[in-house]
Amino acid sequence: MSGKIRRSFGNRSRKSHFGFGVASWNLLFHILVVLLVDGSESRKMSEKYNNYLQLPINNDEIKKGVCQRDPSQMIFFTLKDMKLGQKIPIYFPKKDPSSSPHLLARYEASSIPFSSKELPNLLNFFSFSQDSPQAKAVESTLSLCEIEPIKGETKFCATSLESMLDFVRGAFGLEESFSVVTTTFLTKSSTTFQNYTIFDVPKEILAPKMVACHTMPYPYAVYYCHYQESENKVYKISLGGENGDKVEAVAVCHMDTSHWSRDHVSFRVLRIKPGTFPVCHFFPADHLVWVPTPSTK
Numbered sequence: 001m002s003g004k005i006r007r008s009f010g011n012r013s014r015k016s017h018f019g020f021g022v023a024s025w026n027l028l029f030h031i032l033v034v035l036l037v038d039g040s041e042s043r044k045m046s047e048k049y050n051n052y053l054q055l056p057i058n059n060d061e062i063k064k065g066v067c068q069r070d071p072s073q074m075i076f077f078t079l080k081d082m083k084l085g086q087k088i089p090i091y092f093p094k095k096d097p098s099s100s101p102h103l104l105a106r107y108e109a110s111s112i113p114f115s116s117k118e119l120p121n122l123l124n125f126f127s128f129s130q131d132s133p134q135a136k137a138v139e140s141t142l143s144l145c146e147i148e149p150i151k152g153e154t155k156f157c158a159t160s161l162e163s164m165l166d167f168v169r170g171a172f173g174l175e176e177s178f179s180v181v182t183t184t185f186l187t188k189s190s191t192t193f194q195n196y197t198i199f200d201v202p203k204e205i206l207a208p209k210m211v212a213c214h215t216m217p218y219p220y221a222v223y224y225c226h227y228q229e230s231e232n233k234v235y236k237i238s239l240g241g242e243n244g245d246k247v248e249a250v251a252v253c254h255m256d257t258s259h260w261s262r263d264h265v266s267f268r269v270l271r272i273k274p275g276t277f278p279v280c281h282f283f284p285a286d287h288l289v290w291v292p293t294p295s296t297k
């Protein structure tokens with residue numbers, strides 16, 4: 001495999017200006033091994049990310065009418081379900097953290113183009129054949145990252161921790177300190193979809209603003225970060241699964257969904273119309289919610 005990548009890197013460097021050092025190349029090698037191992041899931045995964053990104057479901061799904069059957073869409077709920085004792089079916093993807101793509105340093109990330117226009121070069125660079133699941137994942141992540149934000153939304157795809165922190169700082173202002181909240185599994189199990197009961201009073205994390213960053217399928221870590229002008233509320237919710245799982249889950253409620261596409265998955269799952277009820281959703285464990293100086297009530 002290393003030979004294969006080396007060859008393609010050689011071809012690559014002859015054709016354009018990827019200017020890529022040996023250190024990052026070693027790093028990339030490890031990254032590639034990871035993506036090659038679980039690449040078959042990549043395409044499916046990237047489609048599922050529409051669930052979190054306020055984008056409509058894709059047309060194929062509408063045509064097939066599969067919308068309500070897919071467990072990965074079972075992350076949505078309405079504010080009226082957010083109460084002690086409420087039972088909610090929830091899907092939590094479980095990934096082996098050791099198989100997560102690596103986060104690049106900014107100088108490394110900035111030496112690799114991140115643009116659909118460079119797709120053929122990138123596929124060549126990563127040694128992905130054109131129709132492979134990995135190629136599809138790269139393509140769909142790039143295109144999701146290039147979609148215009150919806151009205152009142154600011155978005156940015158971060159390819160390094162530094163660029164993510166710059167974006168968060170830009171959202172909150174330079175003076176504000178901030179921290180990150182994430183969903184935490186307190187027990188280990190492989191169950192991804194089951195009924196959970198809210199076993200403690202949900203706590204709102206008082207945050208006038210929040211930035212959500214979603215991991216995207218890509219050979220290195222890419223976070224799709226976005227925030228909205230409209231009101232959002234962040235909650236920590238203690239969940240108990242039917243199998244005994246305990247989860248400290250992070251959920252965000254979008255109080256105004258009137259600008260969302262009518263085809264957004266959540267409206268189908270919850271059987272509501274845009275702008276009628278706040279839409280809440282849980283976050284997978286590897287997605288990040290940034291909030292300024294948190295306090296809980």
Ligand SMILES: *[C@@H]1O[C@H](CO)[C@@H](O)[C@H](O)[C@H]1NC(C)=O
Nearest residue numbers: 087088089090193194195242
């Ligand atoms: C959740 O519980 C309901 C009954 O209350 C049941 O019909 C449903 O199949 C359960 N869902 C899962 C994912 O176990």
